[in-house]
Amino acid sequence: MILIFTFSATGQDGEVSVKKFRIDSIRIIKNWRTRDQIILRELGFGQGDYVTQGDLDTMAIRIWNIGNFAKVGYEIDSTEHGNILTISTKDAFTIVPILSFNGNKEDWALTLGMADRNFLGRNINFNIRGTFGTNDKSFKMDILIPRQMLYRNMSVGGGVVYGKGINYKFENRERVSVVTYRKKKIYGILGNPWNEDFKYRFSPDFGWSVFQHQADSALNDSGITPDGNYSVNYFTFSIGESAGYIKRRRHQKDGFLASVGAGAGIGLDKNSPFYYTISGNIQYHKLFNKVVQFSSKFSTGYTSSTIPSLQFYRGPNDVKGIVTGEISGQAFYSAYLGWHFTYINRDWFAMEQAVYINWGNGKDRYSDLFSTNPLFGIGTGFFFNMPMIPWLGFRVYFTWSGKDSNWFRLEL
Numbered sequence: 001m002i003l004i005f006t007f008s009a010t011g012q013d014g015e016v017s018v019k020k021f022r023i024d025s026i027r028i029i030k031n032w033r034t035r036d037q038i039i040l041r042e043l044g045f046g047q048g049d050y051v052t053q054g055d056l057d058t059m060a061i062r063i064w065n066i067g068n069f070a071k072v073g074y075e076i077d078s079t080e081h082g083n084i085l086t087i088s089t090k091d092a093f094t095i096v097p098i099l100s101f102n103g104n105k106e107d108w109a110l111t112l113g114m115a116d117r118n119f120l121g122r123n124i125n126f127n128i129r130g131t132f133g134t135n136d137k138s139f140k141m142d143i144l145i146p147r148q149m150l151y152r153n154m155s156v157g158g159g160v161v162y163g164k165g166i167n168y169k170f171e172n173r174e175r176v177s178v179v180t181y182r183k184k185k186i187y188g189i190l191g192n193p194w195n196e197d198f199k200y201r202f203s204p205d206f207g208w209s210v211f212q213h214q215a216d217s218a219l220n221d222s223g224i225t226p227d228g229n230y231s232v233n234y235f236t237f238s239i240g241e242s243a244g245y246i247k248r249r250r251h252q253k254d255g256f257l258a259s260v261g262a263g264a265g266i267g268l269d270k271n272s273p274f275y276y277t278i279s280g281n282i283q284y285h286k287l288f289n290k291v292v293q294f295s296s297k298f299s300t301g302y303t304s305s306t307i308p309s310l311q312f313y314r315g316p317n318d319v320k321g322i323v324t325g326e327i328s329g330q331a332f333y334s335a336y337l338g339w340h341f342t343y344i345n346r347d348w349f350a351m352e353q354a355v356y357i358n359w360g361n362g363k364d365r366y367s368d369l370f371s372t373n374p375l376f377g378i379g380t381g382f383f384f385n386m387p388m389i390p391w392l393g394f395r396v397y398f399t400w401s402g403k404d405s406n407w408f409r410l411e412l
Contacts, residue, residue: 032091109133138163158188168325179308180219185211238263254287275305300333321377321401327362334360377401
């Protein structure tokens with residue numbers, strides 16, 4: 001479909017102004033799935049409003065950031081009814097049969113399932129999947145109803161998780177402990193209540209969950225003595241806030257986003273002691289032109305819990321070249337710096353290369369994180385995908401992170 005606007009503008013003393021346009025009518029014409037109301041909620045203006053060129057550019061950015069489109073554009077025509085602004089949107093294929101693999105022979109995960117990122121054409125995100133791998137064997141189902149359908153950009157969602165977890169801790173790149181456990185969880189989220197896009201005012205996200213972790217040594221076939229024998233049951237509550245905005249066009253990013261969060265676990269029995277968590281993330285991306293992008297990220301967190309399955313276990317998603325658990329403990333941090341080069345960016349094929357360095361550390365005391373040497377990775381990665389089918393693509397990384405590191409990683 002196409003969005004069609006007729007508009008006019010006048011300045012003082014009847015002089016025509018080229019800076020503002022009055023929107024007299026709005027029509028939507030689009031090509032496939034996305035409902036009219038989803039796009040209309042992103043315009044930032046309505047019938048009878050005056051807009052500037054900057055408003056139109058912002059409108060295009062907001063439509064891109066819905067995340068369901070492979071192509072967004074607009075043009076202006078002059079007709080007998082006035083000027084007409086035509087915005088074209090091309091839906092990407094967002095019904096996703098999930099068949100993904102990431103890792104290498106030492107640290108891998110295979111995920112099977114189905115997802116629809118634009119369920120019923122209303123930008124609802126629905127997922128059902130199972131994961132099998134080195135550290136996880138679980139089933140997960142979740143749904144997120146987006147802000148475009150709810151009051152004042154609020155989003156509501158929730159899900160269930162059921163399965164088994166296996167977490168290893170390492171010293172000098174060797175496994176020294178393991179916890180194997182069964183897990184059950186139901187959770188919900190309330191995102192950005194009473195918030196408006198592009199307005200940096202207090203608008204926290206809230207979350208809750210009820211879960212159980214039950215240590216089970218029968219799941220341990222590693223030959224390492226299990227770390228603890230316990231069963232815990234919790235109700236958790238969390239709150240988070242973010243500031244900033246990242247503009248997205250397909251896989252490319254521009255802008256910054258910073259977030260902080262805090263949570264508490266309230267035990268539902270005497271074997272489940274109270275704990276709290278705090279976390280923070282910041283990322284900055286600079287798109288210099290259609291080809292070159294600079295990216296940087298920093299993440300950190302701390303939990304007061306000494307229960308092994310509730311601590312942090314970080315791996316190649318945080319520092320390429322390491323194994324999950326090489327960064328572990330009650331506290332962690334990870335950082336990334338990289339240059340990204342998009343050599344091809346067409347509707348049906350895109351290719352990007354990244355050259356990066358990332359590093360991180362994990363300890364039980366936060367003060368020890370920066371007093372000991374971190375693990376690091378230096379390397380390059382290649383990303384191949386089809387923007388019209390954004391879930392169809394793969395990444396391959398070649399990384400050096402010291403002796404005995406995992407130099408190769410595939411994400412399909």
